Structures are given as structure tokens and as C-alpha cells.
Amino acid sequence: MSLIDPTPETVATLDALSDAARARPGDFAAMDALWRAVYALPHWSFIARGSEDAPSPFIGQLANGPMVLAFTTRQRAHGGALAAGLDEEAASRVLSVPLPGAVEWLAAFAQQGVAGVVFDMPEQGYMAPLQNLLPMQAHIASTPPA
Template sequence: MSLIDPTSETVATLDALSDAAGAQPDSFAAMDALWRAVYALPHWSFIARGPDDAPSPFIGQLPNGPMVFAFTTRQRAHDGALANGLDEEAASRVLSVPLPGAVAWLAEFAQQGVTGVVFDLPGQGYMAPLRNLIPMQTHIASTPPA
């Protein structure tokens, strides 16, 4: 199944929402708008590691602990792999997981000691604890935008 990345306009909107949330870290409305847009994506992309028949996402060590690196587009996943020192062959292995299933799949990595997910490093870098992913999904599905 071929997954289509979000449009450049959608990505620009996400980046603007990320910038707004970063500029207003105490604003629930800014964070809510950002995460609603992230959860509205058709899929989340990851740098694929491990065997092709059972890939897992790239996990990097950040100050907050081990984090899954997620991306809004496959190109950003490729670029993120190169930025993290992987070679072109490794960077070309991108795993895209459709939503809403990506949320539960990603949340399972908490059992392996992964603390969170960070999106679009090195460019953006907004993050969430893995334990918050399913509650965030429930909140978004059950409440109107702030």
C-alpha cells in the first residue's frame, strides 16, 4: 500500500503550529492545535531499523531520555536519518504507519523503556511522552478544538 505524504501546505501549517507552541510553552490552545494537526496526518513516518519483516523505529538518546524519532513526511525521515549520522542506504529505509493505528503501535515502545516521541528533528523537535499518546488521541477524538 502506498501512502501519500501530506501536502507542502499541510507541512507548512504544522511547522507554524510547532513554532507557535514553542513560543507559548504554557498555552494549552497552542499545544492542542499542534497535536490535533499531527493526529490528523494520514500517517507518521519513522527511520526504519531492524529487519525488513519486523522493522522498528529509530530511537535516539535525548536529554529527556530515549525517544522515538517520528516525522511528518517520508522525506523528513530520510533527512533526519542523514542528520543522525546514518548512511544513504539506512536513510532510504522509511517506515510509514497509518493513523490512528500508529498511536497504539508507538505507545507500546514505552514497555521497552522509551520515554517519548519527538517529531521532525532536527528542524522542529516537538515531543510528547509515550504514556500521553493514547490519552491525547482520546481527548482529540472526544472534544472540540480549543
């Protein structure tokens, strides 16, 4: 199945929402708008590690602990892999997981000691603890935007 990345306009909107949330730390409305847009994406992309038949996402060691690197587009995943020091062959292995299934799949990595997910490193870098992913999904589904 071929997944289509979000349009450049959608990515620009996500970046603007990320910038707004970073500029107003603690502002629930800004964070809510950002995460609603992230959860509205058709899929989340990851740097694929492991075997082709059982891939897993690349996990980076960041200040907050082990974090899955996730991306809004496959192109950003490729760039993120190169920025993380992977070679071109490894960077070309991108795994895109459709939503809403990506949320449960990613949340399960908390059982392996993964602390959270960080999106669009190194450009943006907004993050969430993995244990928050399912509650955020439920919140977005059950409440109107702030």
C-alpha cells in the first residue's frame, strides 16, 4: 500500500503550530492545536530498523531518555536519519504507519523502556511521553478543539 505524504501546506501549518506551541510553553490551546494536527495526519513515518518483515522504529538517546524519532513526512524521516548519523542506505529505510493504528503501535514501545516520541528532529522536536499517546487520542476524539 502506498501512503501519500501530507501536502506542503499541511506540513507548513504543522510547523507553524509547533512554533506557536514552543513560543507559548504551558499554553494548552497551542499544544492542543498542534497535537490535533499531528493526529489528523494520514500516517506517521519512522526510520526503519530491524528486519524487513518485523521493522521497528529508530530510537534515539535524548535528554529525556530513549525516544522514538517520528516524522510528518517520509522525506523528513530520511533527513532525520542522515542527521542522526545513519548512512544513505539506512536512511532510505522509512516505515510509514497509518493512523490511528500508529498510535497503539507506538504506545506499545513504552513496555520496552522507551520514554516518548519526538517529531521532526532536528527541525521541530515537539515530543510526548508514550504513555500520553492513547489518552491524547481519546481526548482529541471526544472533545472539540479548544
